[in-house]
Each structure stands twice: as C-alpha cells, then as structure tokens.
Amino acid sequence: MEPQHTPASRPIKIAIADDLRVAIESGDLKPGDSLPTLHDLIEEYGCSMTSAREALGLLKEQGLVSGGRGRPLRVRVRGVPTVRSSKRHQVEKDRVHLPPEERRQVGTSELETKKSIDDLQFTATYDRIQANREFSRIFDIQEGEDILTRIFELKEPKNGIRAAWSISYIPVSLVRENPELLDSSHEPWPGGTMHQLSTVGIEIMKVVDEVTSRMSTTVERQLWGLEAGVPMILIRRISYDKKETVVEVSDAQFPADRTKLEFVTELKEWPNEA
16 A cells, blocks of 8 residues: 555644655665654754654654664664464364374474574463353353463563463363373473363364454563554464364464464365356
C-alpha cells in the first residue's frame, strides 16, 4: 500500500510526523538512518521546539524509530522475523513417534527460531492452581479442581532479553498417571507437550489458535528489549483430543516487530463432475 498522509487539517506536529513517516515507508529514510534534529525541523517547518519534539514522539509511538534519552533518533532496524506457522502442530505430532535421540535433537520452537535450545537460557516453572470459572468451562471440570501450570521461558544468554515465553494449563486429572509429567526436572521434554500427553494415552486431534493483540507494557518492553510503540501478539492455543475434549490451553506472547504469523489452510478438491 502506498504511504498516505493523515487526511483533513493537521496540526503542525502531525504534518511533520506524517512527512517523516512517509519518507520512512517509501524508503527515502532507510533503517538505521538518522532523523532530522529538532533544530533542523524547527528551521524547515517554522515550528516551535515543542511541536518538533511532539512530532518525533509520534514516530516513537508508531514504533518507527529508536533512540532517545541521549541517543540520536534513527529509523528502527527490524530484525529477521520468526515465522510461526500453523503447520507447526502437525510437525510436533509427527515427531511423537520418533526415537528419543531424534526428538531430543530439535523441537518445533528451535525449528521456528533457528536457534538451538542449548544456545539459550531455558527455564520451566511448574505450579498448580485451582480451576476458576473460565477454566472450569473450557476444560469441562469442576471449579476448584487442580490445574497444572507450566511457564516456559527462553532468554538470550548475553543480555538476558526474552526470546520466548508461554504458559500452559492442563488438568492434573489428565496426567496424574505419569508422575514425570508433574515434575519440571524432566524439562525440556524431548518431543514437547504432544509427546508428554501421549504417555498417558492422549492424542491431539485438533488445535485452535486464537490470535489477539495489544500494546506492550513498560515491563514487557524491558523483558523483550522493545522500543515504545511495538505491540504484542497474543496466541491462545487450545488442544483437543479424539473425543473433542480440551486437554491443554497454552497462552504465548510474541513481539509484533519480530514475529510473522503464517496460516496454512489445506483445501479439499471439488468432486469430479459427471
């Protein structure tokens, strides 16, 4: 889509921000390029220092620039996005029956991030909560029943920046037969959740991904190393077994500036017409 200016009459700060945004979107200002200084903008547009500063602030809110607080503002450099495809669920299921050595070599997260888990700081924190009304409805269990929660986190070892985070919910009644599934010391589990559930006779037959988004909080910006104006993508994964029973719910977060969602839908052929 061609870059567009804000329609109708515009305050000077929006006019300045629009011109700079269009220059960025059209490629006249490239990633890493310095933005005009406040004094440059004041001279070019005949505006006040306040208007020039607010214009640059609008660009930060839109996630187009980085810097500030003593650092010059530059067009934000976007990294290579991690592609999260709906095909990952079948890939994970196909790996369930592989030998342990092959399952241990690489998981779906590693296939997506192109990074070995050995190159990242991995933590798995297990706990139990009591089912509230929402989880009682989702899992079709009584309120107050035990639910196993598992928080998985990956961090870059050099700077501690978060690389991945998710929290999983599984009714304890579904996995109690295998005590190892209640013990975080067995993580990372070769083959992931689908293999874990297979050890208690559960086969995942359908996965529903619910995708929403919101702006990042100040805490998330620090944890993920985000610039202001970068939204978070929230994906709730709901897994069903052969009986259409929900057996796991997983909530994951992904920064929008480094994530590409790929939805693949296989379509059936039309029947041959006589």
